[in-house]
Amino acid sequence: MPSMRVATWNVNSLAARLPRVLDWIRRHDPDILLLQETKCSDQAFPTAAFAELGYFSAHHGEGRWNGVAIVSRQTPAEIATGLAVPAPSGMAEARYLDASCDGMRVASVYVPNGREVGHPYFDYKLRWMAAMRERLLDNQAGGHPLLLIGGDFNVAPSDRDVYDPAAFAGATHVSQPERDALDAILATGLQDLAGRDSSQPGFTFWDYRQGFFRRGLGMRIDFLLAAPALAARLDRVWVDREERGGMRPSDHAPLVAELT
DNA sequence: ATGGCTAAGATGCTTAGA
Numbered sequence: 001m002p003s004m005r006v007a008t009w010n011v012n013s014l015a016a017r018l019p020r021v022l023d024w025i026r027r028h029d030p031d032i033l034l035l036q037e038t039k040c041s042d043q044a045f046p047t048a049a050f051a052e053l054g055y056f057s058a059h060h061g062e063g064r065w066n067g068v069a070i071v072s073r074q075t076p077a078e079i080a081t082g083l084a085v086p087a088p089s090g091m092a093e094a095r096y097l098d099a100s101c102d103g104m105r106v107a108s109v110y111v112p113n114g115r116e117v118g119h120p121y122f123d124y125k126l127r128w129m130a131a132m133r134e135r136l137l138d139n140q141a142g143g144h145p146l147l148l149i150g151g152d153f154n155v156a157p158s159d160r161d162v163y164d165p166a167a168f169a170g171a172t173h174v175s176q177p178e179r180d181a182l183d184a185i186l187a188t189g190l191q192d193l194a195g196r197d198s199s200q201p202g203f204t205f206w207d208y209r210q211g212f213f214r215r216g217l218g219m220r221i222d223f224l225l226a227a228p229a230l231a232a233r234l235d236r237v238w239v240d241r242e243e244r245g246g247m248r249p250s251d252h253a254p255l256v257a258e259l260t
Numbered sequence: 261a262t263g264g265c266t267a268a269g270a271t272g273c274t275t276a277g278a
Binding site: 012013015016037039063064065113114115154164167168171172173205207208209210212217219221248250251 | 265
């Protein structure tokens with residue numbers, strides 16, 4: 001298999017971010033770009049703009065909130081959406097999309113925020129993560145062992161994945177049930193591609209408010225997870241912090257992995 | 261650090277993010 005560049009990026013509205021996303025693709029030439037929080041309907045998804053750059057795309061959207069996409073050089077096949085976990089509102093939200101691409105089973109995921117520990121949406125978050133784990137097991141059992149999952153997991157796996165653990169006491173994203181749910185997903189046989197690099201914080205999200213980015217107050221909540229056979233090919237993994245700066249950035253930066 | 265930011269739908273506000 002030739003070398004590959006894969007990336008995941010929560011764009012916080014694709015309509016608001018499209019010029020930046022297209023420019024990023026031109027400059028970095030990814031083979032696969034996984035997007036979250038597109039916040040657009042399937043009808044409004046800019047398929048043609050990606051096609052002009054030579055990319056296919058698959059999108060699962062609902063309109064105002066959520067929305068996930070796979071943008072790739074190779075045609076995504078066997079496109080499937082999910083998960084069928086109703087939110088407390090009763091709606092099944094557009095947070096999961098997987099497809100076969102480049103000989104892998106690729107998923108773009110946007111885990112629910114959870115709002116507050118103990119809130120009905122917190123329970124939904126945990127149920128959603130459990131359902132995602134089942135989906136990954138189904139993919140493996142269905143002859144798709146080469147899993148690559150990218151997305152916004154809304155969980156910081158350890159205290160060093162937030163700028164100040166004390167600031168997160170009692171908060172979502174750091175609670176034990178959330179971390180256990182993430183561990184259970186990894187335990188299906190996946191490796192956190194950025195997890196082995198302890199040379200820098202590896203933050204992928206910085207709040208818009210109060211100059212958090214400028215002050216280095218971030219969180220590592222976006223991940224690229226890969227089956228061992230893929231993870232063994234990892235050459236380099238990096239966060240494109242440059243994309244968190246400039247005009248009208250997303251509050252998340254792209255996480256990029258180069259596979260040999 | 262219980263949020264002095266951002267985005268979007270229908271607005272001069274609300275909901276949501278994390």
